[in-house]
Amino acid sequence: MAKIVFMGAGSSVFVKNVVGDCMLSPVLKDSEFALYDIDPVRLDDSRRMLTALNSNMGGHAVITAYLGVENRKDALRGASYVINAIQVGLYEPCTVTDFEVPKKYGLRQTIGDTLGIGGIFRALRTIPVMQDFADDMAAVCPDAWFLNYTNPMAMLTGYMQRYTPIKTVGLCHSVQVCAKRLLAGLGMEYDPTIRTLIAGINHQAWLLDIRDKDGNDLYPEIKRRALARTEKHEDMVRYEIMKRFGYYVTESSEHSAEYTPYFIKDKYPELIERFNIPLDEYPRRCIKNIEKWATQRDELTNNPNLRHELSREYASHIMAAMETNTPYKIGGNVINTGLITNLPQNACVEVPCLVDGSGVTPCYVGDLPEQCAALNRTNINEQLLTIEAAKTLKKEYIYQAALMDPHMQSELSIDDIVALCDDMIEAHKGWLPEYH
Secondary structure (H helix, E strand, C coil): CCCEEEECCCCHHHHHHHHHHHHHHHCCCEEEEEEEEECCHHHHHHCCCCCCHHHCCCCCCCEEECCCHHHHHHHHHHCCCEEEEEEEEEHHHHHHHHHHHHHCCCCCCCCCCHHHHHHHHHHHHHHHHHHHHHHHHHHCCCEEEEECCCCHHHHHHHHHHHHHHEEECCCHHHHHHHHHHHHHHHHCCCCHHHEEEEEEEEEEEEEEEEEEECCCCCHHHHHHHHHHCCCCCCHHHHHHHHHHHHCEECCCCHCCCCCCCCCCCCCCCHHHHHCCCCCCHHHHHHHHHHHHHHHHHHHHHCCCCCCCCCCCCHHHHHHHHHHHCEEEEEEEECCCCCCEEEEEEEEEEEEEEEECCCCEECCCEEEEEEEHHHHHHHHHHHHHHHHHEEEEEHHHHHHHHHHHCHHHHCCCCCCHHHHHHHHHCCCCCCCCCCCC
């Protein structure tokens, strides 16, 4: 029987997806699911939800719950797999800080969880917690696999892979839904026989190739339809990137708009309207989800007839593949050990990976198209410097990471970027270690 630990188990909807998938798996259904969180109310919500779900699915699993830092090692002890879905600082106060402080400098964001000033500080407050997880895992479950779902994916996963001994892979929905959503938006049929090759970095991986079951290249028709689509829609930034760089990126337009210097510009406010960019989108989603949970909570935690249908998440398939030595293909975030030859060797890249009893084996990609690699490198520079800041606790690396950000470069002066970083450090007191 495997022991599967869920860090951040108060994320009840996501917990239901991942653990519910495991309960549907013949290989994993009799596992122990150890739920860990620092919020007693949300932890108990998830425990009650999964207990009911387990009862309705045959009662094969064992559900346990562990509250607080003092019980974290016990939660992790003997684990085979650790799933990470924490959010340090939550919507309030930290996400509010990530959005409101930059506005004083005229800097607007859409999501702020992967790159930019929001992504940098989300990483800086999360990495110390993940280092604590790694220390505990090294002591009580050193052979466990760490499946990271928390953003900023490349920064957090890259830190774990470079600076801890824990076997880590980063997982994101973007690769799984990329081709399907692209074709749907263009009125083209998607079916599972369509073959794709996707590689790059998290949230900016490239759909390098897409073909039907007969091997026909679908890109010419995709590009023709994208150019002909004139109504306002949610994917306009990605269409523009595809038009200019030749390939479609995996992450949504609201994300992609803030990873580049082209779309959110105070000097050109008409771009916001032209490309249909939803500024402050992530805070709106947070508020909406908080309000939704108020009504959804009773349905999930007090429903004796609770059921589950298989979700799109990779996690259960990865663990089943490892348990049975049955090959399974994923898009995973791993250290670049020569996998993408024109990206930095110490970057965290997103590439096809084979999972089986030996673990996660990344696949060689070679060179990306040079223009795609060039855009990736502008993001990687910032990711690597943020990791360096977290490792050394030196403020200068925070400044340098921010100075490399494409969005901030296009909007702010050097002095303003440094001042913004100082203001963010001050606003995050209590959430960051001491920087010098």
